[in-house]
Amino acid sequence: MAEIIWGLATSHVPSIGAAMDHGKTADPYWKPLFDGYGPARAWMAERTPDVAVIIYNDHANAVGLDLVPTFGIGTAASYEVADEGWGRRPVPHVTGSPELSAHLVGELVDAGFDLATFHRLDVDHGLTVPLSVYCPDPGESWPCAVVPVLVNVIQYPQPTAARCYALGRALGAAIRSFPRDMKVAVFGTGGMSHQLAGARAGLINSAFDRMFLQSIESEPEKLAALTREDYIREAGTEGMELIMWLVMRGALSDRIARVHDTYHVPASNTAAALALFEDLGGS
Amino acid sequence: MAEIIWGLATSHVPSIGAAMDHGKTADPYWKPLFDGYGPARAWMAERTPDVAVIIYNDHANAVGLDLVPTFGIGTAASYEVADEGWGRRPVPHVTGSPELSAHLVGELVDAGFDLATFHRLDVDHGLTVPLSVYCPDPGESWPCAVVPVLVNVIQYPQPTAARCYALGRALGAAIRSFPRDMKVAVFGTGGMSHQLAGARAGLINSAFDRMFLQSIESEPEKLAALTREDYIREAGTEGMELIMWLVMRGALSDRIARVHDTYHVPASNTAAALALFEDLGGS
Amino acid sequence: MTEARDNYLNDLTATRRGYAINRLCASLTDPDNRRRFTADEAAYCDAHGLSPEQKRAILDRDWTGMLDLGASIFYTFKLAVLDGKSMQHLGGVFTGMSAEEFTAALRAGGRRFG
Amino acid sequence: MTEARDNYLNDLTATRRGYAINRLCASLTDPDNRRRFTADEAAYCDAHGLSPEQKRAILDRDWTGMLDLGASIFYTFKLAVLDGKSMQHLGGVFTGMSAEEFTAALRAGGRRFG
Ligand SMILES: [Fe+3]
Ligand SMILES: [Fe+3]
Incomplete structure (x- = not known):
């Protein structure tokens, strides 16, 4: 049976990818962020999932x-890197796991989740930046296959x-019912507090973010009880992305241990x- | 508040539309079917929904x-009639009700239904044939606005x-919580037993169909308990479409009265x- | 020609295998594409990335072979219509009958199983 | 220029109103379209069915006006990037600051509300 070995929550800001793509991670602006990733990256590098x-x-x-x-x-064997309007990121294409995807669709549809299936999908920074956070130097190919799970966060509701x-x-x-020996990691991406448009643009709510970072481990039900309006007010219109961390947290078992975290x-x-x-x- | 006034279950076979489009409804092949529609059409014509x-x-x-x-x-103000490979049916385009659509999306997403929203949608025979069954001579425009609700029945699962x-x-x-005085009809389309491909092509199971036609009124829970495999075995790979009648039936209240039915x-x-x-x- | 299985379940494995062939058939909802296909079927197949087997099934109108290669009847029917063939014709192909025999079987109440 | 509301919720009413303007911006993910847009912005707007107000907002780079007309920041940002403008520049526009002031506010820990 497949086994979930770790879960990673991470922001997926495009400029984090751009900083890596353009060799700026040692610049004063970026160094604190990437220094913060160090211990997590070292731990994950020892525990490559399938x-x-x-x-x-x-x-x-x-x-x-x-x-x-x-x-x-995503249900494809391969996913291209999207051109988001400024050319494709110079990172490898993403290899899929169509057998695991098909298994997940079957189980989740039967469990009453009304998924849409993507046989074709260009993956944007929302997926490729977390891969780069996990693995900064993939070389010719990423160290593992990927099953993309998409959540609508940009159209209300x-x-x-x-x-x-x-x-x-x-x-x-x-995942745990997939009848194959396979190690799986689960990524929840996006956040933390931010708002791109409107008079509240630039909103940062560190108190809320710190609470969320703590509670995602021990009290996910509390975060799951927050309303759409709570997230907008506290974390900003785009901070809403934090709901995707809850998908990751839900997939992990009740017994988890925090390996590392960082906030910047x-x-x-x-x-x-x-x-x-x-x-x-x-x- | 909006009110649901009637519910119509009907097959949506392309050739039923083609028979009307080409003036063949009095041909011996088609006459029994269209005669069967008569009483229902007369009753609905007196009760036009918004x-x-x-x-x-x-x-x-x-x-x-x-x-x-x-x-x-569908969330659009208007829907074009699809070209399915043999030109567009000569019927009016479909006018939407984007306000009702937006209300339904809000309520259903909050109730845990993971809908996809369509701002643009060309509607095919699955929608236009039922409109023609209801209203054979629409003239310049259909008698009511339409909110399309789509169910995947052609890809497993x-x-x-x-x-x-x-x-x-x-x-x-x-629908009933939409804060506007509005009469709504609900259509469940597709079925009955049929299979287009494979050695079982041409399958008809009248016993199952008659049971379904009866139970959809009085025992919908029994039909809801049937598995995907039950539907395929009894009603054929395309008879699976009958699951859409259950969406219609679920939307009606517990107190309903059968006005008319026909089977051919x-x-x-x-x-x-x-x-x-x-x-x-x-x- | 190929013999049909009882049922074709258009599952994710099938739709992934049949992606190119289904996509070609889907493109026939556009009248310009219908003209282009008719003008040079083989070139049209190549432009849509069909495998040699898929291309052969399309060019030979091997309706059962298309399904075995992952195509869905809802897609391949668009090609049949372009050929002026009915769903009854396809039904006959899948069941080893002529279109007339198949139509007669339906008019007699349909085919029964189990 | 237009003053920004606190929040822009990209709801179904907004995405329906802003359909044409979002669609134009979405098309800029294609390099050929980026060249076409740059070659004749007004004609490109007309070809995408923009209303006069939407066209004016695009041509004038009225970033707040675009949002008021139903556009989403995720779409309009593609136009900003084509102009060589950063998200910090847009943040400044929405909040009445220069890009430098806005960037400095973020580096100082971000803007706080409530
Ligand atoms: Fe994001
Ligand atoms: Fe159908």
Whole structure:
């Protein structure tokens, strides 16, 4: 049976990827952020999964205006890196795991999650930046296959935090029921507090972010009970992305151990964080 | 508050539309089918809704291979008639009700249904044939606005019958909570037993169809308990479409009265039926 | 020609295998594409990335072979219509009958199983 | 220029109103479209069915006006990038600051509300 070995929560700010792509990680602006990643990266490098299930949102690249799914899952053998308007990131394409994807779709649809399936998907910074946070120097190819799980966070109404947590619980069970010896890591991406547009642009709420970083480990139900309006008020219109961390948390078992975390302001217009949890098993 | 006044279950076979489009409804092949529609059409013509919520599936026209949602809902002001490979049906375009659509999306997403939203949607025979069954001579425009609700039935795994019935229950509550005086009809489309491909092509199971036609009124829970495999075995790979009748039935209140029904074999390769229910209110 | 299985379940494995062939058929919802296909079927297949087997099934109108290669009847029917063939014709192909026999079987109440 | 509201919720009403302007910006993910847009912005707007107000907002780079007309920041940002403008520049526009002031506010820990 497949096993979930760790869960990573991380911001997916485009400029974090750009800093790596353009060799700026040692610049004074970026060094504190990347220094903070160090211990997590070293720990993960010793524990390469076979597949990473990456929960992320598309940012007006592969998902357009015509058809916006609430939840989606990639089912392809391969995913190209999206051109988001400024050329493709110089990182490897992403290899899929169509067998695991098909298993997850079957289990999740039967559990009452109304997923959209993507046989074709160009993955944007929401997915590739977390891969770079995990593995800064992939060389010719990423160290593991990937199953993308998409959450609509840019069109209102988004799924509730409670629904995201429920999806995570079902996703974890579905992964663990895959009848193959396989090590799986789960990524929850986006956040922390930020708002790009409007008079509240530039909003950072470190108190809320610190609370969230703590509670995601020990009290996910509390975070799942927050409303859409709570997230907007406290974390900003784009801080809403934090609901994707709850999908990751839901997929992990109840027994987890925090390996490392880091919090930094700012990465562009965003509070950026990383939190890494070892899954001790026995859900 | 909006009110659901009736529910119509009907097959949506392309050739039923073609028979009307080409003036063949009095031909010996077609006359029995269209005669069967008569009493229902007369009753509905006296009870024009403001909006019809039409549950249907796309047949490889507006929904492609790249992105297949389990459930979707149209949110546009207007929908074009699809070219399915043999030119567009000569029927009016479909006017939407974007305010009702937005209300339904809000209520259903909050109720944990993971809908995909369609701002642009060409509607195929799955939607336009039921409109023609209801209203054979629309003239310049259909008598009511339409909110399309899409169910994936052509890619496995489809949502379970139980999930479709649950969607219907939530859809009914969401319609009734729309704060506007509005009469709504709900259409469940597709079926009855049929199979287009494979050695079992041409399958008709009248015993199952008659049971389904009866139970959709009085025992929808029994039909909701049938598995995907049950539907395939009894009703054929395309008879699976009957799960969409359960969305309609779920949206009606518990107190309904059968106005009329009819059953005919064949319409092309399909057993065709219509069942009309008045909603007596008080869910 | 190929013999049909009882049922074709258009599952994710099938739709992934049949992606190119389904995509070609889907493109026939556009009248310009219908003209282009008719003008040079083989070139159209190549432009849509069909495998040699998929291309052969399309050019030979091997309706059962298309399904075995992962295509869905809802896609391949668009090609049949372009050929002026009905769903009854396809039904006959899948069941080893002529279109007339198949139509007669339906008019007699349909085919029964189990 | 237009003054920004506190929050822009990209709801169905907004995305329906802003459909044409978002679609234009989405098209800029294609390098050919980026060249076409740059060659004749007004014609490109007309070809994408923008209303006169939407067209004016694009041509004038009225970033707040675009949002008021239903556009989403995730779409309009693609136009900003084409102009060589950063998200900090847009943040400054929305909050009545220069890009430098806005960047400094973020480096000082971000803007606080409530
Ligand atoms: Fe994001
Ligand atoms: Fe159908």
